[in-house]
Amino acid sequence: xxxxxxxxxVEHVSKSYPLDGLDRLVLKDINFSVGHNEILxxxxxxxxxxxxxxxxxxxxxxxxxxxxxxxxxxxPGKRVGMVFQDHRLYPWLTVEANVGLALDTSPLxxxxxxxxxxxxxxxxxxxxxxxxxxxxxxxxxxxxxxIARALAQEPDILLMDEPFGALDSILRMRLQDExxxxxxxxxxxxxxxxxxVEEALYLGDRVIVMEPNPGRIRDIVxxxxxxxxxxxxxxxxxxxxxxxxxxx
Amino acid sequence: xxxxxxxxxxxLRGAVLPLGALSLWWMVTSLGLVRGPLVVTPVQVVAxxxxxxSGRELWAALGTSMAxxxxxxxxxxxxGLTAGYLTGLYRLAALGLSPTxxxxxxxxxxxxxxxxxxxxxxxxxxxxxxxxxxxxxxLFLATEQGIRQVPRPLVDVASVLxxxxxxxxxxxxxxxxxxxxxIGLQIAVLSAWIGTIGAEYAIGNGRGLGSFIASGRDQxxxxxxxxxxxxxxAGGVLLNSLxxxxxxxxxxxxxxxR
Numbered sequence: 001x002x003x004x005x006x007x008x009x010v011e012h013v014s015k016s017y018p019l020d021g022l023d024r025l026v027l028k029d030i031n032f033s034v035g036h037n038e039i040l041x042x043x044x045x046x047x048x049x050x051x052x053x054x055x056x057x058x059x060x061x062x063x064x065x066x067x068x069x070x071x072x073x074x075x076p077g078k079r080v081g082m083v084f085q086d087h088r089l090y091p092w093l094t095v096e097a098n099v100g101l102a103l104d105t106s107p108l109x110x111x112x113x114x115x116x117x118x119x120x121x122x123x124x125x126x127x128x129x130x131x132x133x134x135x136x137x138x139x140x141x142x143x144x145x146x147i148a149r150a151l152a153q154e155p156d157i158l159l160m161d162e163p164f165g166a167l168d169s170i171l172r173m174r175l176q177d178e179x180x181x182x183x184x185x186x187x188x189x190x191x192x193x194x195x196x197v198e199e200a201l202y203l204g205d206r207v208i209v210m211e212p213n214p215g216r217i218r219d220i221v222x223x224x225x226x227x228x229x230x231x232x233x234x235x236x237x238x239x240x241x242x243x244x245x246x247x248x
Numbered sequence: 249x250x251x252x253x254x255x256x257x258x259x260l261r262g263a264v265l266p267l268g269a270l271s272l273w274w275m276v277t278s279l280g281l282v283r284g285p286l287v288v289t290p291v292q293v294v295a296x297x298x299x300x301x302s303g304r305e306l307w308a309a310l311g312t313s314m315a316x317x318x319x320x321x322x323x324x325x326x327x328g329l330t331a332g333y334l335t336g337l338y339r340l341a342a343l344g345l346s347p348t349x350x351x352x353x354x355x356x357x358x359x360x361x362x363x364x365x366x367x368x369x370x371x372x373x374x375x376x377x378x379x380x381x382x383x384x385x386x387l388f389l390a391t392e393q394g395i396r397q398v399p400r401p402l403v404d405v406a407s408v409l410x411x412x413x414x415x416x417x418x419x420x421x422x423x424x425x426x427x428x429x430x431i432g433l434q435i436a437v438l439s440a441w442i443g444t445i446g447a448e449y450a451i452g453n454g455r456g457l458g459s460f461i462a463s464g465r466d467q468x469x470x471x472x473x474x475x476x477x478x479x480x481x482a483g484g485v486l487l488n489s490l491x492x493x494x495x496x497x498x499x500x501x502x503x504x505x506r
Binding site: 058060079080081084086088090091092097104105149153 | 401405409423
């Protein structure tokens, strides 16, 4: 398989919910693909079906029209990982055990699993908190643990649903840089849903702009800028202006 | 230090009423203000389990009742836990089982005794079944409730991570239901204790605290009855603290919440 092939295809996907006896369309004819090792940002006003789209891709909801295919679907070792807006760590498990959940079906020995957990905790800077319970972590640390849990699955596609939305802006910028560093060291495609246009442009190779009622794709913006990017650069500012004009 | 003193004072305040009642009892009986064959002094009640031949049977009775409550409680509790888990998680089990259990629960526990003695006789089996029944209902209800309230977002995580069935039970459903199960356990332990003593008292033969109290009453030995009642209360407190300790040992993640 060549490097430019796509990891994920979303073709003609529509989704509706029954509401007051009527079907309300939340996603209308969504089409896009995600390349291997590509970072794809999705921005849009709330209610445009961004989160629903991720739920469809990860398989939490299987009732939709159209098709969602992965090039690695046949390989059980390649999975789709997901990071939610809230960390969703299990409060009764230590950070270590939470990350270990990702290796539940892995054939590795207990020792190998332990090493792998240690590796991913180190990657997100939580080595010292392996034995801590989620309650004892700050919001940013808990979110990093959730990212470690998703990475430990070693997915070829990582879906992120407003992963830094609940964090303050300085912490958010730091975690964005950490995410890029992790992405550079791991072979993974990332689809990141956000309401922060700047975040999408800073991280993404392309940014899908969605609009609501029903949720559909307005435009796909290519961010052809080398990394590391400068958040304050004129190029980013231009693209941001373009995206915002579509959103407002 | 100041907090410790305040706490000490508070717990002292709780002792005022029982100590007051005790001294009143002691005063009234030792000064001979109340007389009669049924009047005993606190000293007699304290001494009877040690100095009296019939009174010394209290210890064996206590041991028997404890063994009975643990055995019966464990059987009923485990069945309640399993049934509650199934009805909490599966719609089919809930439809098939819940209405029946919720209806049967409305029958007052002691109304079961005539039926149970008819089925299982006047021996050990009936007492065990009755104790098991007393522990079953609270644990069933609490577990069912707890499993139903497992947060949906955490279930989504289990799906995304592709957790196996066993892991879902041990790492998601049971721990998530634990706070509710603990409340059920506290109630079940006391319910089973009351059930054990009640069955012993109502059926009458054999050993146990209930039979001990019943035979003390038949012999007009109020010292034996009172010693039995106090032991019964102490047994309840002991079981309750065992349940609390078990709960805490099983949920170390709540340590800093306590």
